[in-house]
Amino acid sequence: xxxxxIIIALVVGLVAGVLIxxxxxxxxxxxxxxxxxxxxxxxxxEAEINAENIKKERMLESKEKFLRLKAxxxxxxxxxxxxxxxxxxxxxxxxxxxxxxxxDHKKKEKEVETLRETLNTQLEGLKKRQEQVEKEHQSIVSxxxxxxxxxxxxxxxxxxxxxxxxxxxQASSYIKDTVANAKLTAAKDAKKVVLxxxxxxxxxxxxxxxVSIFNIxxxxxxxxxxxxxxxxxxxxxxxxxxxxxxxxxxxxIIISGFDPVRREIARLALHxxxxxxxxxPARIEEVVAKTKKxxxxxxxxxxxxxxxxxxxxxxxxxxxxMVGRMRFRSSYGQNLLxxxxxxxxxxxxxxxxxxxxxxxAKRAGLLHDIGKVTTEEPELPHAIIxxxxxxxxxxxxxxxxxxxxxxxxxxxxAMVSPLVQACDAISGSRPGARRExxxxxxxxxxxxxxxxxxxxxxxxxxxxxxxxxxRVMVDADNVTDERATQLSFDISQKIEKEMQYPGQIKIxxxxxxxxxxxxx
Numbered sequence: 001x002x003x004x005x006i007i008i009a010l011v012v013g014l015v016a017g018v019l020i021x022x023x024x025x026x027x028x029x030x031x032x033x034x035x036x037x038x039x040x041x042x043x044x045x046e047a048e049i050n051a052e053n054i055k056k057e058r059m060l061e062s063k064e065k066f067l068r069l070k071a072x073x074x075x076x077x078x079x080x081x082x083x084x085x086x087x088x089x090x091x092x093x094x095x096x097x098x099x100x101x102x103x104d105h106k107k108k109e110k111e112v113e114t115l116r117e118t119l120n121t122q123l124e125g126l127k128k129r130q131e132q133v134e135k136e137h138q139s140i141v142s143x144x145x146x147x148x149x150x151x152x153x154x155x156x157x158x159x160x161x162x163x164x165x166x167x168x169x170q171a172s173s174y175i176k177d178t179v180a181n182a183k184l185t186a187a188k189d190a191k192k193v194v195l196x197x198x199x200x201x202x203x204x205x206x207x208x209x210x211v212s213i214f215n216i217x218x219x220x221x222x223x224x225x226x227x228x229x230x231x232x233x234x235x236x237x238x239x240x241x242x243x244x245x246x247x248x249x250x251x252x253i254i255i256s257g258f259d260p261v262r263r264e265i266a267r268l269a270l271h272x273x274x275x276x277x278x279x280x281p282a283r284i285e286e287v288v289a290k291t292k293k294x295x296x297x298x299x300x301x302x303x304x305x306x307x308x309x310x311x312x313x314x315x316x317x318x319x320x321x322m323v324g325r326m327r328f329r330s331s332y333g334q335n336l337l338x339x340x341x342x343x344x345x346x347x348x349x350x351x352x353x354x355x356x357x358x359x360x361a362k363r364a365g366l367l368h369d370i371g372k373v374t375t376e377e378p379e380l381p382h383a384i385i386x387x388x389x390x391x392x393x394x395x396x397x398x399x400x401x402x403x404x405x406x407x408x409x410x411x412x413x414a415m416v417s418p419l420v421q422a423c424d425a426i427s428g429s430r431p432g433a434r435r436e437x438x439x440x441x442x443x444x445x446x447x448x449x450x451x452x453x454x455x456x457x458x459x460x461x462x463x464x465x466x467x468x469x470x471r472v473m474v475d476a477d478n479v480t481d482e483r484a485t486q487l488s489f490d491i492s493q494k495i496e497k498e499m500q501y502p503g504q505i506k507i508x509x510x511x512x513x514x515x516x517x518x519x520x
Contacts, residue, residue, distance in 0.1 A: 299324035364402035
């Protein structure tokens with residue numbers, strides 16, 4: 001029984017403990033719930049205050065923006081009003097000027113009419129005087145015939161006979177002097193005859209090329225070269241000034257441009273970028289800059305090696321550099337440097353056979369096309385440009401004359417001049433019509449670039465797609481977006497007015513903003 005009571009007491013105590021614990025837990029939960037509600041109310045109150053503050057700030061910002069836009073609009077409106085007023089004033093001034101010109105024209109018409117009447121009266125007086133003079137002339141002739149006892153025709157015949165005898169005597173004397181002079185200059189005249197004969201032996205053949213092919217191992221490389229949204233290929237074209245054509249041609253990229261040096265820089269830069277694998281705009285600019293520097297060094301090295309091979313000494317460093325630049329240009333089917341070397345060797349051989357100065361002939365042969373590679377582009381033939389360069393760098397007068405006269409732009413005064421002309425024709429074999437087409441094409445592309453560069457704010461300009469597109473890079477600091485749009489229109493208008501071209505030309509103005517900072 002005791003055990004039973006104990007168990008009952010335990011059960012009763014357990015139940016009582018459970019009930020007491022439950023009541024305590026309910027009180028705790030009720031208190032926590034009340035605290036949570038208080039916190040929620042506080043959060044809601046803070047949120048409402050913050051929302052109200054944000055609302056006020058947004059309203060203030062909206063008011064400020066509205067006021068700013070209103071001020072800008074008013075300022076723009078005032079500018080336009082001022083511009084309209086100025087234009088109206090200009091129109092009024094022009095109207096006044098036109099009215100004044102009309103009055104001046106009317107006055108001039110009256111003056112011309114008065115002058116015409118005066119001239120008519122003077123002409124009538126002159127006719128009368130002419131009739132009087134003719135009558136007096138006839139009377140004088142009749143009086144002279146009576147005095148001389150001869151008619152006018154008989155006197156004329158006697159005078160002609162006397163002049164004929166005198167002319168025969170003078171002609172005989174002149175022939176004797178000419179023969180004597182010819183005997184003294186026979187050797188010199190014989191050399192001229194030989195040279196003129198050589199000039200007639202040139203054949204005709206020509207070819208030109210304005211594209212380069214860059215071979216790649218796989219077409220996957222094309223995607224890297226193009227870049228995301230074409231930014232890589234645009235950066236490469238902007239840096240080199242050529243057009244990069246990536247089409248369906250397997251394992252090949254076409255580099256198009258009229259300047260062979262630019263094409264070579266683009267080809268070498270592409271080779272380095274593909275070999276390196278890192279292709280992005282900053283890397284492209286870095287590689288193109290290094291390639292340009294290496295090309296300049298290679299040009300100097302080629303020039304020095306050429307003059308050493310030909311045995312030409314004392315050539316000015318700038319002329320040596322231009323000789324090196326010939327390596328990257330073509331002369332109607334031949335490399336320009338190879339063509340000049342051939343002309344130099346031909347001139348040396350013929351000068352030796354004819355007893356002329358071999359050194360001068362070789363020097364003139366090498367430098368005869370130097371005007372084609374100068375960085376300056378004045379409106380002059382390349383022979384005249386080359387002559388001025390040779391004169392500037394203290395070349396011998398015979399060499400200067402041979403360079404300037406090899407296309408008959410100036411008179412030949414040196415014996416080596418016709419020799420250079422003949423050797424140039426033999427080596428180059430230039431046909432007239434095709435030569436004119438190619439030179440006019442290159443000249444048109446250069447004129448396109450020069451036209452765009454004449455505008456303020458233009459940094460660089462490249463004619464691409466065989467002259468069908470003109471890409472103009474402008475200075476972002478000095479040219480705004482609105483000005484860039486106006487600039488493209490102005491360039492197109494100037495090209496339409498001043499140039500002749502087939503089809504149409506697309507003018508693309510590129511304005512790129514760059515911000516550069518250095519972490520030290």
